[in-house]
Amino acid sequence: MPTYEAVVLGSLGRLTDRTALVVSREGQAETVLWAGAQFQDWLQGDAQGLPVSQLSDEVCQPVREIVAAALDSSEPAFARCDRISEGVVTTTGLVGVPLANGWGRPLVLIGLADDGVRTELVQAMFGATDQGMLALSTVRDPDGAAVDFKIVAANQGAHRLLNRAPGALHWQRLADVLPGHAANDVAAIFSDLVETGRRRVFELTHLRPDGGPLYLKVEAGSIGDLIALTLTDVGDIKARDASFRLLFENNPVPMWVTESGSGRFLAVNDAAIEHYGFAREAFLGMRLSDLAAGDDVSNASGAMRDGPLLHRIVDGTPIEVNLFERAVPFEGREAVIGAAIDVTERRRAEARIAHMAHHDALTGLPNRVLFGEHLAEALARQERSGEAALLFCLDLDKFKIVNDTLGHAAGDALLSAAAGRLVGCVREGDIVSRLGGDEFAILVRCVESPLLLHSLTLRIIDELSRPFRLDGQDCHIGTSIGVALLPQDGRDPEMLLRHADLALYRAKAAGGGTFRCFEPEMEAWAQLRRSRENDLREAFARGQLSLVCQPLLNSLGGGVTAFEALLRWQHPEHGAISPAEFVPLAEETGLINPIGAWVLRTACAEAATWPDHIRVAVNLSPVQFRNRDLVDTVKQALAESGLAANRLEIEITESVLLAEEAANLAALHALRDLGVRIAMDDFGTGYSSLGYLRSFPFDKIKIDRSFVSQVGVNAHCTAIVRAATGLGASLGIVTTAEGVETASQLAALQAEGCDEVQGFLFSRPVPAEEARSLIAGTIARAA
Known part of the structure; x- marks a missing residue:
């Protein structure tokens, strides 16, 4: 007879791929008994038979909570899982259903309730600045009200300002970091930000390790349920005089004092001299407008415009800075103190992030998202001008053997080399994309005759059949190709990709090293297989x-x-x-x-x-x-x-x-x-x-x-x-x-x-x- 778990999983149909069975002991989650393909993809690894305690911290905690809640109430329980990877927080809803079985160990069936909400952290939280930067996620009660906030990311500046060891702030609640009354006040401000979407700037007093006060300027804004914070130590400015001098002269952030109105430099710190490259005497003979890149003096002062400013360093190289300015008395006159945060690398990082969002990190080829956009453009172009196109979906034969025997580094080298050969097979204007794993796609424009289809597929098969030199030895793979014609085989990107995938599957079923064009009967074949x-x-x-x-x-x-x-x-x-x-x-x-x-x-x-x-x-x-x-x-x-x-x-x-x-x-x-x-x-x-x-x-x-x-x-x-x-x-x-x-x-x-x-x-x-x-x-x- 089949096991109880097999019957339960079998009854779920395709939903099985999004679920996992967790064995409990004394009301607590113990072991992942089984996990479907999509659930394992979400876990980023094979978890079958894995103790729950060995799951990553951000997954382990909500799995334990949902299992305990489901077993305690004997009803479905819900939880949220927040995960962070490469500057992106992904929030996924989980649902847990308690199950009983004949051998006395209660099970909980955990399912992915949604595909996850992804929030990109585009601020340069881990830059070279000495400011403290944090991201907090909103914790809501069953009625949807914001009741608490937990830290999902923090840079070293935040750990230093809040007197915590590196990494100790991650996943902490607000009350664990701030004293009770301060935590309540800040939580009220954050709740208002989440509901209204506004930004707030306020000051917060925190105790230093020696018991003295630390004055922090807090700049906060919400991105959905995510709160982004910047902490700036302004205590020495508030203390003025000796304290002001200490902050100003020793601060690693470039700072200066300028005369109100004229913008003439009255003082500069060592960090400004080092960062901009001008000697102290030269700096003190300049005005703030002299730092502007080009002829636009509005690029010099933050009081004249919002957003980053364009400054220049001594050799004329332009840099982007965020300039923070505040009026202060200085040596008996009205002055403005400024602090410049260089965001040039952050801007470049944002550009890289934008590129990474549409390109494969390993090969540099367009990814599935960008390739879908190219397909949509090709369909629109065909509707306007009648221009035909071909869609190839292909994967590498025997890739898994190479990856398993020579290691992932060799597998990555093989994928990069294969991508280069594919690009070399097509013309300028054709699009080669890596869809994921060892699966690639090619969009070929302006198909003049069936001869192009035949010659191009043979050229690709021949190129990928040639040996690849990896780790000092020749590796032989190959490829199988599925072809869909545009627009005959589909009038939207998803349908075209699905039909090309069906043709690819038939090519692999034929033994690999060949190609198949999509035919309508392949739909029936796929249905028969299901x-x-x-x-x-x-x-x-x-x-x-x-x-x-x-x-x-x-x-x-x-x-x-x-x-x-x-x-x-x-x-x-x-x-x-x-x-x-x-x-x-x-x-x-x-x-x-x-x-x-x-x-x-x-x-x-x-x-x-x-x-x-x-x-x-x-x-x-x-x-x-x-x-x-x-x-x-x-x-x-x-x-x-x-x-x-x-x-x-x-x-x-x-x-x-x-x-x-x-x-x-x-x-x-x-x-x-x-x-x-x-x-x-x-x-x-x-x-x-x-x-x-x-x-x-x-x-x-x-x-x-x-x-x-x-x-x-x-x-x-x-x-x-x-x-x-x-x-x-x-x-x-x-x-x-x-x-x-x-x-x-x-x-x-x-x-x-x-x-x-x-x-x-x-x-x-x-x-x-x-x-x-x-x-x-x-x-x-x-x-």
């Missing part, structure tokens, strides 16, 4: 999957040594569904884990009824190794069936070791420590079969049927079989030949010293009861 996925979920839930067994025999004596358990699906309407079709579907949807656990339990239970000398072999998917509970699942299957561990053989392909090699090797060693036998399937067909024999002590290697079918006929295949059997004999590893169909193949394998054989020559896969008959017949003949 229907097949639902059918598979239902088949598993209803117990419609079954196991068959194919015997492995001693090559010389002919006795049965083991049976390989093979999964089968008999669809009530469509008949037998090939494992080559439904197993990849199970891997993509995550069903492979519950199905694989069922296969292990069923195979072990059946094998427990056989004689002690006969083993059972079970294939494990690479996807199953991503499940941290795999070893425990095998333990449980052995314990429930009573089968001795050495009678279970786990068959893997080398792709298990290609992906996350260290973690998967650890899992294989843990299985072998249980006493389970480990076999490498399809030996000789992959990239590094011999290398993996050195990295892990396999008990068995299975020679692929492609070599067995030609043994004794093709000299190369015979040599490979001879090498494999000889290697197995020298290493003490059993060799099994798959796909034996003729007596001549059997004779050749016997001559080469192969230990076991398997194939249609002896038996096709049969139901469990027939397997028992085969065993009985073998025992009878032996007697």
Whole structure:
């Protein structure tokens, strides 16, 4: 029977991707039992089986709160999660639903209530200024009223001004930072800002570490539910005279005093001299207007205009500054004190942020957002002038293998190099974009003939098929391409991209390294695939999957040594569904884990009824190794069936070791420590079969049927079989030949010293009861 969690998740349909199941202990969140694809994307990593305490702080806290609230009230609970990344605060609504189950550990189903609200922090909070800069998020009660504020970002200046260690202000509430009465007063001001959207400037007194007062000028403004603050220490100005001199002369911010009216410099601090490059004597012989870049003297004083001013340094280079000015008495005359904050780098950073919002950071290509705008422009252009265009969607074949084996740095280098080759394939005016991961898109304008489509796709395929030099070695990948024609295949960007993606999927299904143009019947094919996925979920839930067994025999004596358990699906309407079709579907949807656990339990239970000398072999998917509970699942299957561990053989392909090699090797060693036998399937067909024999002590290697079918006929295949059997004999590893169909193949394998054989020559896969008959017949003949 399927697990309770599988039934719950199956009933949610497509919403499953946006949910996660959390196991609780004593009313508190303990472990993420399962997470859908979109929920994992939101978590930015695989969290299945991960303790909640190991989630990032900004995620851990709301997950714990929503689980505790849902279990305490036995009703749906709601929470908000604030996350900050590269200057962007993302606020996501979460909903938690308590679930009961039969094994006494309450679960909470947590779903993403929305796609998150993103707020960009365009102020240069982490610039070189000595000012304190903070961003606070509004905390609201169930009625929507602002009741508190929490700090989501703070620069080093803020930590210094508020006497906190670096990083200590993050996620603190207002009351944790300010004394009670001050926190209440400031909270009232902030609540008004959030509701009205106005800006406020006020002063705040804070205690220094020595107990003396620190006078802060606070400039605050709201951006939705976000409050942005700038703190400026004005205590020394308020103290005047000696205190004024101390602040003025030692302040790292460029400061000066000018005469009211004329703007003549009366005093400048060392920071101004260093920043602007003028000698003190030269400064004192100038007026404020002399700092203006160009002829516009309004660029000199902040009293004449809002926003940044354009000043010049000694070599004439223009800089942008924010100038803060205040009237003060100075040596018995009216004067103005000014402090200049250089925002040149901040402005450049804002320009970079604007660029990053529309371009891929790794390759510099337009991202999905900007590419969508280009598509919309192409559609509008076509409607005006009839200009046609082509949309290519493509991804890199075998990219994951390179990324997993050589590392993410090599993967990034490969993506950058591939982007360069793609740009080199198209003309000026065509748009190449990176949509994400290893997926790219190309918009080709002014298609004159079908010959351009054919020649361009072949050129791209040929370019990406050439080896890439990475880490001193040649890497061979390739690409698959889906093509949509504009406007025949869609009249809006989303439809065009979806149709090109469908064509890409068909190109990959054809083996990769080719292209397909969108055809309307692909929609039906996609719908059939979605229907097949639902059918598979239902088949598993209803117990419609079954196991068959194919015997492995001693090559010389002919006795049965083991049976390989093979999964089968008999669809009530469509008949037998090939494992080559439904197993990849199970891997993509995550069903492979519950199905694989069922296969292990069923195979072990059946094998427990056989004689002690006969083993059972079970294939494990690479996807199953991503499940941290795999070893425990095998333990449980052995314990429930009573089968001795050495009678279970786990068959893997080398792709298990290609992906996350260290973690998967650890899992294989843990299985072998249980006493389970480990076999490498399809030996000789992959990239590094011999290398993996050195990295892990396999008990068995299975020679692929492609070599067995030609043994004794093709000299190369015979040599490979001879090498494999000889290697197995020298290493003490059993060799099994798959796909034996003729007596001549059997004779050749016997001559080469192969230990076991398997194939249609002896038996096709049969139901469990027939397997028992085969065993009985073998025992009878032996007697």
